[in-house]
Amino acid sequence: MSVNIKMDSICKPTFDPKEHQHLRYNPLRDSWVLVSAHRMKRPWKGQVEKPSEDNIPRHDPNNPLCPGSVRANGEVNPEYDSTFMFENDFPALQPDAPDPGSDHHPLFQSKAARGICKVMCFHPWSDITLPLMQPAEIRKVIDKWADLIVELGAAYTWVQIFENKGAMMGCSNPHPHCQVWASNFLPNEPTLAERCQRDFLQKHGEPMLVQYARMEAQAQVRVVVENEHWLVVVPYWATWPFQTLLLPRRHVLRLPELTAQERDRAPTGSYLKEDMSHWQLHAHYYPPLLRSATIRKFMVGYEMLANEQRDLTPEQAAEQLRKLGEEHYKVKKTEGDGGMEN
Numbered sequence: 001m002s003v004n005i006k007m008d009s010i011c012k013p014t015f016d017p018k019e020h021q022h023l024r025y026n027p028l029r030d031s032w033v034l035v036s037a038h039r040m041k042r043p044w045k046g047q048v049e050k051p052s053e054d055n056i057p058r059h060d061p062n063n064p065l066c067p068g069s070v071r072a073n074g075e076v077n078p079e080y081d082s083t084f085m086f087e088n089d090f091p092a093l094q095p096d097a098p099d100p101g102s103d104h105h106p107l108f109q110s111k112a113a114r115g116i117c118k119v120m121c122f123h124p125w126s127d128i129t130l131p132l133m134q135p136a137e138i139r140k141v142i143d144k145w146a147d148l149i150v151e152l153g154a155a156y157t158w159v160q161i162f163e164n165k166g167a168m169m170g171c172s173n174p175h176p177h178c179q180v181w182a183s184n185f186l187p188n189e190p191t192l193a194e195r196c197q198r199d200f201l202q203k204h205g206e207p208m209l210v211q212y213a214r215m216e217a218q219a220q221v222r223v224v225v226e227n228e229h230w231l232v233v234v235p236y237w238a239t240w241p242f243q244t245l246l247l248p249r250r251h252v253l254r255l256p257e258l259t260a261q262e263r264d265r266a267p268t269g270s271y272l273k274e275d276m277s278h279w280q281l282h283a284h285y286y287p288p289l290l291r292s293a294t295i296r297k298f299m300v301g302y303e304m305l306a307n308e309q310r311d312l313t314p315e316q317a318a319e320q321l322r323k324l325g326e327e328h329y330k331v332k333k334t335e336g337d338g339g340m341e342n
């Protein structure tokens with residue numbers, strides 16, 4: 001017997017998350033992700049993306065999101081000098097779609113989906129993105145988001161604010177903008193996050209993401225950047241290699257509750273009418289990258305058919321992101337010629 005124990009301890013190396021695959025639990029989705037960091041060692045023979053476009057004109061009269069341009073529906077945009085919002089001319093959700101009725105076979109169910117889709121331009125220039133905008137300009141965007149949550153949240157169950165950024169992620173237009181889709185139903189992801197956070201509060205007596213932010217702030221292993229009010233971490237359960245989660249340090253249900261100071265750096269939000277003390281405002285960032293700005297992560301065979309999987313640990317990703325520093329890559333590039341005119 002004693003020989004066997006000895007053999008065991010000789011043969012089995014101690015667990016190292018960077019070397020040994022393991023599963024991690026995502027408490028917001030009640031699902032597991034397979035972490036196999038040793039796969040980063042494999043040589044890359046796959047697709048290499050083109051670097052993102054650098055020569056975007058500041059103003060293009062043919063771009064329907066620019067000030068003064070004509071949009072697809074024939075309307076002319078005002079000569080806006082800050083944010084600008086309009087109803088999406090190709091909305092996925094409309095307020096008045098007819099009800100398909102509810103008398104359906106269990107295998108062929110459908111129900112009414114109603115809502116509204118808006119597009120919000122962040123800035124009059126096409127060659128700028130949120131990280132390159134001035135804090136006062138970003139603050140206007142955040143205030144507008146908070147107003148939208150109040151306005152649309154009064155009529156709709158869920159208001160989703162999102163930015164599809166870059167051609168790699170299907171963004172149809174380089175002009176800095178986000179979309180806002182408000183729906184009369186709770187979409188799948190918020191439904192999961194809602195149930196998981198409600199259950200967590202019941203079981204553990206504290207909102208999940210409030211406890212999580214505190215523990216990550218203490219551990220300082222997955223924190224990418226933090227300030228007095230906010231924390232950005234690569235979540236313990238991240239699926240995308242460089243996925244990050246933005247969390248307030250205090251308990252905040254919704255975007256409109258943020259103080260002026262907090263709004264100087266804040267994300268999107270949620271709006272539900274019932275008791276939501278289990279909920280915590282948070283924003284997800286899902287860069288589609290695997291190893292660098294030009295090698296992307298494809299969610300394919302195993303991820304589609306079996307389980308989400310990642311190739312480096314969240315701790316390694318956080319370390320890489322921390323090392324990048326705060327200077328925007330475009331500012332670095334143009335340092336020689338005076339940096340971005342902004």
Ligand code: H2U
Pocket residue numbers: 064065070071072073087088089090091119163164170171172173179
């Ligand atoms: P994306 O780049 O994330 O696709 O967003 C641009 C949105 O702008 C897109 O949803 C809308 C598209 O429908 N749009 C208009 O509503 N009118 C236009 O004239 C051009 C684009």
